[in-house]
Amino acid sequence: MSAALEAREVTRRYCAKAAVRSASLSLQPGEIACLLGPSGSGKSTLLRLLAGLEPVDEGEVWAGDRRLSGRGSLVAPEERDIGFVFQDYALFPHLTVEQNVAFGLRRLPAPERRARAMLQLERVRLADRAGAYPQALSGGEQQRVALARALAREPAAVLLDEPFSGLDMRLKAEVRDAALAALRAAGAAALIVTHDADDALLTADRLALMDGGRILQTGTPRELYLRPVSLAAAHLLGEADALPARVSAGVAETPFGRAPAPGVPDGAAVLMARPEAYRLGDGAEAEVASSRFAGGYVDLHLSAGGVMAHAHMFGAVAPAAGERVRVSLDPTFCAVFPA
């Protein structure tokens, strides 16, 4: 199957500094993918390269078997069949909600234009605000209008730049779910840029990690969380301890216990452990440095052999600070890298 949208080793430089370096990424039809990275990692630039809002300096952008960008060539953004949801939504203040959504449908006859716009508005549950002006809408509503507007042209792919960043926490979950439902209903491939790991994990079918202008790793959220290719990749997707370890015969030994390290050469190594990796019970002895109740889990700082670890423990009984406990590691939440 050919990709709905694909970047092949694209590079973009500003004043000799590369914002995106040789990044490759493909988006399959109907798939919802997330591009996760800290601010300044080049993810928004990559999105603009895909959209054709900026030319590539090297590499190519393809949609199916159509080349969109290459060195010295550029299909204009309006001819790409790609939707774009801007971080600030970029709604047109002089047009009503319905006129905003119908903006890109000028070639259709008026009744059909209206029907298409209203269908999109119903999908984001804003049909009743069709006559309102964007300024009268809440942030979450504006975001949904922006999405409906991008989807109204039924593009093969939709790009969303930090779509949930301007919203407060409680609104965010609701808007995110509504957006996902609308994207699934449209059946378009979607690429969502975000710096929020929780957003990315909850939203994506597939995830790409980006830092320093490079794509570090792509895969399912589960693969990326549990099997990062590097410590840097592990840190991007959530908290992770880097425990000093010694590997011998495919097993890594740390002050908090051992875990299998297939394929890692003997000697010094680093064991990446997610907070969920620690189990109370038998195993290595550790001291509880701090213990805080965090609702769904207990947040512990453990100390063993001069090394600190951060653990989330689940269960009714929580060890108190100063207590000595025995811990082991759950290999599912661990990965070992050569030092």
Place this chain on the structure above:
Amino acid sequence: MALTDVPAPEAMLARRAGWSAPSPLRIAALLAALFAVAPLLFIAALAVQPAAGASPELLRRYAADTVVLALGVGLLTTALGSAAAWLVVMHRFPGRGAFEWLLALPLAAPAYALAYAYSDLLDVAGPVQTALRDAGMGGEFLQVRSLPGAVFVLSAAFYPYVYLTARAAFVSQSVCALEAARTLGCGPWAAYRRVALPLARPALVAGAALALMETLADYGAVSYLGVQTLTTGVVRAFAAYGSPAGAARLSLALLAAAALLLVLERRGRRGQGYGASSARWRELPAVRLRGAAGWGATAFCTLLLTAALLLPCAWLAVKALSTTTDAGRLLRAGSLSLALAIGGCVLTTALAAVIAFGARGRPLPARLASLGYATPGAVMAIGLLGPAALIWRGTGAGAGAAVALGLLMYAYVARLAAAALEPIDAGLTRVTPSMERAARMLGESEGGALARVHAPLAKGAFWTAALLVFVDVLKELPATLILRPFNFDTLAVLAHGYAADERLAQAAWPALAIVLLAAGPVALLSRQIARSRPGFAR
């Protein structure tokens, strides 16, 4: 003009980083801007030829009077304009709401109209001096036909430029900064002196620079008052000595001064931008002036308005009604003026729109165009005489009137493109970079995005621009005087001609007609500017 300019620095920065493919529109913008400065090249070419009417001695005399006049007008307009703006923005007193826009209304009265009215009113044989003599006092100090008199007349005519920029600066100042000053122990007066005034200083400089550009450009008032400035020198070198080269040489001195003012004005504007960037928009805390203080403020504003508009217009009306005028001639001149003003405002706004759309976020074309605005009308006209001679030689005398009319239009457009560009550019800051990109992503071409997003959002700004140009063309004198076809009298030319013949009652008719025609647009403009506040939709 910076009168309506509310820059959004963040939007401009982002725009610069955006879409960068070259487009025909961008090239058109650059060409349009070059169009505005082309006459200046002819000036430079003319100035190196042997010249009469521009000896170093003459140049020094003109320059000395010009400098004194400029200093006087600069100080007086800054004092009057900023005081009026500060009262109106930061205080509550009887009539404040009306004064807020009324104080800009004197823009409708050309400086030469004030010159006619005051020189007659305060003449030795006029009513004031006669009354003073009857009361046993001398009134010779009231002589308006003098350098101090010209300072007074031009200040009355041009203080609105400072008033409007200062008002915009005070209105857009950060309430937070003022409140922070209060929490740090400043009283209201200290907060004004130590925070508000320093923040507004760049805007005051910009406003004063605008007033000074007008002072340099003025011909009608100073020539009537017998003050010899560089601009009167330019016109005289051309008209009396028949020496375009001499006029060009004096023009170069004027252009240097104008360029300096332009730099001042631009720097002042930049400072304004910083002030606005950190602001949170809330109602400004106004001080209620009670009792005598309140009525004092009302009296100050009334006095200013009376001196700059009401009194001179009333006196002109009295003079006008004492005679009858050639109604046919007045009507012809009126319709000519109106036609020129409408034509000029359509062409100029169109050209400014090309520059504004084509040069979004790229400052070069706008800077070039603003050079045209700083150029006095007389200088612009001299710059156009070179190409005019070439065309006349090529076409013969038959096409003379049409060519002259075309050149006159050229002068208006070149001189006023920047004035029209300013509000349009400010209006376009409402279009964020991502709005333009959103239109592109929704299938619109660059031109389509301009037509469907930029143009409707900047609609109000287009009207502002058109009104500004309309009023300026209506009042324009020196360029029209130099470039007009034979027997082609606008209201301004008619008034100037009568006044030069000392037929003041006759001059009052066209002068008043200009004020009446300009008053409507100026009132509209002034109200619109008074209502708009950055941070709110217009």
